[in-house]
């Protein structure tokens with residue numbers, strides 16, 4: 001049946017010792033037309049126990065010191081190997097797990113490569129979902145795509161280890177094989193921090209829409225090629241949650257404040273009263289309230305400036321605060337609570353204020369300032385708690401306006417949506433992915449049936465940009481909020497058919513809650529101790545031998561493990577053809593400097 005190599009001479013726990021016949025010490029053997037690998041570390045052998053073949057992996061090899069005399073009188077050594085069972089073949093094929101143990105004197109055989117392949121290749125006949133070959137055996141294997149794509153996937157490895165290639169290969173093969181049966185049922189959204197997927201990658205251009213967002217002004221040529229602004233619907237923008245995350249509002253005071261802004265807008269919309277009337281009322285309150293507040297003057301000035309109303313700007317310049325009387329004055333005119341001075345001196349100027357034609361972003365500035373005027377006068381809030389929010393809104397609007405539009409159509413729906421943030425500043429890179437994740441998660445969640453009749457796949461390359469726990473540039477509470485949002489998607493998403501694929505060069509920095517929720521992993525070369533420690537601790541399916549190989553993996557080699565795989569598998573991922581490769585190639589100095 002196969003090449004006999006020796007027999008079991010010891011069983012201790014799950015550790016099996018075998019005596020190996022000396023002459024089977026070759027690297028490759030051929031027997032009856034089948035190819036076999038010789039006995040060495042990390043190879044597989046089969047031990048016959050009744051009608052079952054117990055499959056073991058070889059983990060150690062040594063010589064026994066005692067000499068033996070063989071039948072022809074020559075002296076020799078006994079070669080021993082240690083092995084660990086990983087599963088068995090019975091009439092149903094390969095079963096993973098230690099259920100049967102060999103006994104002393106059971107014979108051991110080499111495994112033909114075709115049989116090794118059948119241990120790892122658990123796909124159905126004709127699946128042909130190949131992204132590469134088994135590293136050592138060089139046998140192509142088909143991945144169990146059914147179980148892989150309905151799980152959260154992690155792709156880890158140092159920079160340049162081949163993560164982007166693996167990620168792209170995975171989805172390229174998926175779309176090559178299944179494009180027609182997927183379109184209309186599933187959507188794939190790629191958050192692309194480095195602009196690696198904006199060309200021909202992944203799917204045919206007819207099925208792909210690219211948003212290349214840029215916080216820098218675009219050159220004309222760039223504008224034509226891609227969509228450069230992501231359209232949000234008005235309702236989605238005027239939403240407490242959206243505004244809170246765009247402007248990193250704190251939960252305790254700033255978020256309730258934004259909520260009042262949104263609620264106020266909603267009420268006004270219904271009563272058909274215009275934002276202008278609202279503004280004029282608040283100006284009057286600011287001057288004539290029972291207890292006017294000094295801080296409201298600055299807010300009114302901001303409104304005049306944003307509305308670009310020169311007359312009003314000028315008028316407010318001449319207004320001052322009298323701290324002893326606690327009221328505003330202009331020259332020798334004091335604005336009293338009865339409003340008579342206001343009516344005489346300011347009213348007509350304020351009446352010229354028109355903010356109704358401003359775009360959504362400017363209207364937002366107007367509304368938050370008006371809200372704060374009202375809240376200050378009523379003593380609802382402390383100026384110092386809200387003012388940082390207002391400053392943040394004003395300062396981020398310049399870049400925000402370049403990358404999103406409000407009430408200007410809806411995002412185009414294609415099978416694959418790539419959102420490139422390559423040309424965005426750091427602040428936008430932190431905030432927008434969360435917005436997009438929410439956008440797609442919510443829109444999917446609200447239209448899906450149970451059980452899910454369609455799926456949404458959120459793919460984040462270089463995910464440490466947003467899932468990292470170490471970051472001292474942002475406030476703790478905002479960081480918690482950001483991570484919580486993703487944790488929710490990853491925990492709850494499965495129910496709605498939302499799946500996440502994350503790739504990262506620094507897995508140890510990613511929130512452990514997120515890593516522990518991932519089901520399947522492609523682990524490329526990692527050398528950092530902390531990363532390896534994390535792999536050890538959060539991936540239950542990773543075995544010691546595979547783990548020990550991770551620091552030494554070559555470009556494109558990875559350990560594939562997780563719930564979709566029976567056993568950890570060493571894979572050499574195929575390199576994609578040039579035009580399908582992620583645009584991440586190392587700089588070629590030989591060409592550059594020639």
Ligand SMILES: Nc1ncnc2c1ncn2[C@@H]1O[C@H](COP(=O)(O)OP(=O)(O)O)[C@@H](O)[C@H]1O
Nearest residue numbers: 159160161162163164165556573574575584585
């Ligand atoms: N499977 C592979 N086989 C051969 N070379 C590869 C493979 N994957 C990546 N490379 C090489 O490594 C470089 C970096 O790969 P990339 O996928 O961008 O790594 P990462 O995303 O981990 O930084 C690629 O430009 C390519 O030259």
Ligand SMILES: [Mg+2]
Nearest residue numbers: 163164461584
């Ligand atoms: Mg990459």
